[in-house]
Amino acid sequence: MNIDGEELESGVLKINLSGRMDIEGVQQIEARFGELTGGEHSGVIVDMAEVPYMSSIGIRSLLINAKAVSRRGGKYVVLNPQPDVKSVLEISGIDKIMDVCMDYGLALGKVSQ
Amino acid sequence: MIRLKIGNTHSVLSPFLKGWILPVGLLLLLLFHLLGFIPMQAALRGFCFDLYQMLIPRERVSGPAIIVDIDEASLKQFGQWPWPRSRLAELIERVGEANPAAIGIDIIMPEPDRVSPCSVGTLIPGIREGLLEELCSLPSNDERLAQVLQRYPTVLGVAGIDERHPFSLVATPVQIRGEDPLPSVRRYQGALTSIDMLQNAVAGHSILSADIERGVVRRVPMVAAVGNQMLPSLSLEMLRLAIGAPVFSVTADNNGVIGVGVGELDIPTQADGSIWVHYSEHDPARFVSATRVLEGDFDPSLFERKLVLIGFTGLGLVDFPSTALGERVPGVEIHAQVLETVFDASTLLRPQWAPLVEGGLMLILGITVIYLLPRLRMWFQLPLVVLLVCLLAAAGLVLYSRYQVLIDIASPYLLFAVLYVALLADAMMRGEGKIEGLEEDLREQREAALRIQGEMEAAKRFQMSIVPDPGQVFRAEPRLDLAAMMEPAKMVGGDLYDCFMLDANRVFFIIGDVCGKGVHAALFMVISKTLCKSIALRSDPDIELGELVSQANREIARDNPELLFVTAFIGILDLRSGELIYVNAGHEPPLLVAPGCRVGTLIHSSGPPIAIMDDYRYETFHHRLSTDEFLCIFTDGITEAADLDQALFGRDRLERVVESLGEEQDSSGLMQKVEQEVRSFMGDADPADDLTIMVIRWHGVG
Structure with missing residues (x-):
């Protein structure tokens, strides 16, 4: 898996994930993921457009980072998950506790509030 | 952890900087050399000088x-x-005449000539007295020789x-x-x-x-x-x-x-x-x-x-x-x-300072061997050694042929060879020690692995023993046909199921899947299963299922620094009415199968997996089972079972398998059929996730 952070205006960080988010994939990115979300950004957008598969360990990774952001009062949005990943988010009920947006403008609006 | 450096191009010789034996040995050898105590050195030196002369003999x-x-x-x-000395005298005279x-x-x-005339005469028996006197008056051979010797520079x-x-x-x-x-x-x-x-x-x-x-x-x-x-x-x-x-x-x-x-x-x-x-x-x-x-x-x-x-x-x-x-x-x-x-003024001389020069050469070579060679790469060592050997030989030969000075190069060679062999032997012994160390490590690791393997097998036995055998639990319950299986992908797994009678008429059941696999998932599975059962059994019988799950969620989430979670489908079936109440905490929606009907799904989701949000209020849903319906609950080990090409079994394939169910099939048969299909789909691929299935059918009251 690959991960990179992209600074947007007004303290928003966009994190781009790519690759299969299974045990091996998460191991590759989790340290960097934690570093990025551990910054001072008021809003974090996690772009999942390039993630074709996500297992429960991937959910855990998203959740851990969401908690880290919300603990300091920040906003956390998952952007553009592919259909399979989106259905995993729905089945697991994660979409009930985490914002999932299919539109960039909408996502930016949510984290910039 | 074993770290083997492979392809190390550095010298196998180890530097002796830390050791003192070799430097001290070198100094002792030098001292012995200067004092002439080294055994066989004289023979070696003689051979060395012979070699010079054989290579470049003197020209006449x-x-x-x-x-x-x-x-x-x-x-x-x-x-x-x-010969008679007179003959020798004649020979010397001939030479002497030639100036x-x-x-x-x-x-x-050392003795007088025995064939002088007088001596010979006395040996002749019956010799005439006069003749003997005459013979003895002749000069003896020795006198004759002495005369000649005196005449020339002899x-x-x-x-x-x-x-x-x-x-x-x-x-x-x-x-x-x-x-x-x-x-x-x-x-x-x-x-x-x-x-x-x-x-x-x-x-x-x-x-x-x-x-x-x-x-x-x-x-x-x-x-x-x-x-x-x-x-x-x-x-x-x-x-x-x-x-x-x-x-x-x-x-x-x-x-x-x-x-x-x-x-x-x-x-x-x-x-x-x-x-x-x-x-x-x-x-x-x-x-x-x-x-x-x-x-x-x-x-x-x-x-x-x-x-x-x-x-x-x-x-x-x-x-x-x-x-x-x-x-x-x-x-x-x-x-x-x-x-x-x-x-020809070509006498050879071994000067008094020769041992000092030789000692100096020994010192240089010794230091080279002890300190320089071990720090060089292997491919550089040999040319250097050859170069030194050739230089030394050339120097020795030039001193001999040009200046007629004899310097012994064999002794430095010997020292060089002795030190080099000592270094090699040391390196070999170290290598052997290292190999022994590695073998020891390997054995220890094997033993540790076996011990861990043993521990893991004990853990697996324990884990498998805490999930119940439905056949035993519901042996005396004709209204229910419940089958369940769990097969960890690794030694221990993160899946769980449980089923027990809550009271005389109500069955409590749960299927869960902890995120991740292995030991930490297994520990979390044990905690989750135990807390759920304990809370279910000690709660007010009239408590709403959602509230019960919310309580369990709070307890499990309380001590969860690793942020693990478990997706779970939890249900209570009333055997009097077939009324099913359930909570789906982020789990795969279960299938509803009835012969001749399209496969249905219990689609409702109550909330996120357990242990994620400690204050979440889970929603409860209802469904009334008919007597010909099978409720098929499973974990993603089924739907995400992969074959060797990484293709997934998938929910659609699962639905087709359960759809083809025959009239006479019971829960256990359906479960085994699903398991068989999944296994034959995976073929030789290793299971990536735990396989857990539970099939429930209500037989009705009569």
């Missing part, structure tokens, strides 16, 4: 010495040795012997320069001399002895002593006569003899007054047969102003020692060679 430039050779042909012609510079006689005549020699032996010695006066050389030179206790008559007749007196080292004459003394009397060598004494000097000189300092000389001529020597013989190859041109001399068959200019040696080569008369070149030559030729080297 001028031929100052001629050997009149009493050879096999002479013995055949004039009879066996000893040689000196005549050296390499023959010792030199006789004595042999030094190491036992007390009465002797009378006539000697040449010696002039000593500097310190007393007597303690330094080779000293014999006694001497074998020729009879006085002959000794008194000659002008030169010499000592003929040379020590032979294992059959090789490498050094010959230019001066030696018998008792307290110093004598020059045959060659030196001949040179003295040739020059016409009245005395020979010996120069010495505190370290011993520096040189010998006659007249203007100075010959540097070793401290014991010897010189290293600088050999050229055996040359028949040095020899002229005594037969030819006696028969007058020679050119008188052959001996004109030459140093003439008279000696034997006839077999059985003399030993043939080896030269440094490995040739066996008669001893008299060695005298000739010494004369040639003195004449």
Whole structure:
């Protein structure tokens, strides 16, 4: 898996994930993921457009980072998950506790509030 | 963890910087070298100098010495040795007439001639008295020889012997320069001399002895002593006569003899007054047969102003020692060679400072081996070693051939070899130790792995034992047909199921899947399952299922620093009515299957997986089961089972499998069919996730 952070205006960080988010994939990115979300950004957008598969360990990774952001009062949005990943988010009920947006403008609006 | 460095191109030799044994050993060797304590070093040195001479033998430039050779042909012609001294006198006379510079006689005549006329006469029985008197009035052979010897510049020699032996010695006066050389030179206790008559007749007196080292004459003394009397060598004494000097000189300092000389001529020597013989190859041109001399068959200019040696080569008369070149030559030729080297100023010298230079070379090589080589890469070591060896050899050879200086390079080589072998041996022993260490590590790791394997098997047995066998639990319950299975992908898994009677009419069941796999998932599974059951059993029977799950969620989430979570489908089935109430905490929606019907799904989701949000209120949903419906609950180990090509089994395939269910099938049959299909789909691929299935059917009241 690959991960990179992209600074947007007004303290928003966009994190781009790519690759299969299974045990091996998460191991590759989790340290960097934690570093990025551990910054001072008021809003974090996690772009999942390039993630074709996500297992429960991937959910855990998203959740851990969401908690880290919300603990300091920040906003956390998952952007553009592919259909399979989106259905995993729905089945697991994660979409009930985490914002999932299919539109960039909408996502930016949510984290910039 | 084992870390094997493979493809290490660095030296296998390890630096000895930390060790002190080798540097100390090196210094000790150096000390021994300077003191001359190293065993076999003299032999090694002799071999080294022999090698120089074999590689570049001396060239015979001028031929100052001629050997009149009493050879096999002479013995055949004039009879066996000893010849009558009159014959020898005749031979010397012939030579003497040709005006040689000196005549050296390499023959010792310790007894009077037994074939003098008088002696022979007394042996004839019944000899006439007058004839005997007449014979005895003739000069004896010895007198005749003495007369001849007196007439020409002749030199006789004595042999030094190491036992007390009465002797009378006539000697040449010696002039000593500097310190007393007597303690330094080779000293014999006694001497074998020729009879006085002959000794008194000659002008030169010499000592003929040379020590032979294992059959090789490498050094010959230019001066030696018998008792307290110093004598020059045959060659030196001949040179003295040739020059016409009245005395020979010996120069010495505190370290011993520096040189010998006659007249203007100075010959540097070793401290014991010897010189290293600088050999050229055996040359028949040095020899002229005594037969030819006696028969007058020679050119008188052959001996004109030459140093003439008279000696034997006839077999059985003399030993043939080896030269440094490995040739066996008669001893008299060695005298000739010494004369040639003195004449051509090509005498060899091993200077007093030679051991210091050798010690310096040993030090340099030693330091190279101990400190430099181990730090070099392997491919660089060999060329360096070859270069050093060649440089050393070249230096030794150049010093020998250009400056006639003998420096021993064999000793540094030996030290080099000894140190190198020591280093290699050390490296090998270290390597072996390392391998043993690695083997030990490996064995320990295997044992540890086996121990862990054992622990894991115990953990698996424990984990499998805490999930119930539905057949046992609901043995006496005809209204329910419940089957369940769980198969961890690894030794222990993160899936769980449970089922028990909550009271006489209600069945509680749960299927869960902890995120991740392995031991931490298994521990979390045990906590989750235990807390759920405990809360279910001790809660108010009328509590809403959602509230019960919310309570369990709070308890499980409380101590969860690792942020693990478990997706779960939890249900309570009322066996009186088939009423199912359920909570789906982020789990795969279960399937509803009835023969002849399309597969349905319990789609409702109550909320996120358990342990994520500790204050989440889970929603409860209802469904009324009909008696021909199967509720099929599973974990993603089923839908995400992958074959070797990473294709997933998938929910659609699962639905098709359960759809083809026959009328007579029971829960257990349906479950086994699903399991079989999943396994045959995976083929030889290793299961990536735990497989857990639970199938429930309500049989109704009647």
